[in-house]
Amino acid sequence: MDSATTHERLAQFRRMCREHGLVATVQRQAVFETLLEREDHPTVDQVYERLAERVPGISRTTAYRILDTFARLGLVTRICHPGSAARFDPKIGRHHHLFCVSCERIIDIEDDRLDRIQWPDVSACGFEIQGFDVHFHGLCADCRSRQGKKGGGAVRPSKQPKARKSVPRNRSSNLPRRTKP
Ligand SMILES: [Zn+2]
Ligand SMILES: [Zn+2]
Structure with a gap:
């Protein structure tokens, strides 16, 4: 992330901390x-x-509690994937x-069509949907090229070894929600 965005x-x-009555310690x-x-999308x-390294003496519990608070207040996103540790975004x-x-x-993608997915009617089970994001499961470029080397070589190494680098990261990262129709 470039320094202007940071x-x-x-x-x-700091603004969101103020709004939630949280001191930006x-x-x-x-x-x-x-x-x-x-x-x-690191783990705790x-x-x-x-x-x-940055804050000598800070405990893992404190780090977890802070991340948990951020996730609850919507300052960061918590990504839970079955069988894996929670990741923070x-x-x-x-x-x-x-x-x-x-x-x-975990690699970020943006796609207008995914944003427009219609929410299912789940009123029958009393559930209230508050949001969504779509996870696609598969193999990243590095793992595919490793498998290609081991196996039949059907997979060519990608020209962009790190797929997430090809995703424009500055389009909506400052907006709480996409404003385009
Ligand atoms: Zn993400
Ligand atoms: Zn992989």
Whole structure:
């Protein structure tokens, strides 16, 4: 994430803290900054590893509690995938995910058609849908090329080894919600 965007997101972070009556402490800001630096949807442990270098003495429990608060207030997105640890995403604008079943990498994608999916009528079971994002399961470029080397070589290595680099990241990252019709 470039520094202008980081600057904006930090300003947005402080504004949202104010709105929710949350004090933007050094620890909370460090957690948010650590998350902003990563585009790979880290786990609590991965955030904590980096954070511990930044804020000596901070505990993993504190890091978890801060991330949990952020997720509840909507400052970050918590991504839960069956069988995996919860992952945290600083990107809160509408987007969707590609989930690699081999290395558990999560890649952001944006697609207007996915944004327009009609919600099912679940009133019969008393459920209230509050939001959605779409997860596609599959194999990332790295895992595919590894498999290609092992197996029959049917998969050509991609010209863009890191697929997430090809996703424009600045389109809606500052917006709480996409405003396009
Ligand atoms: Zn993979
Ligand atoms: Zn994401």
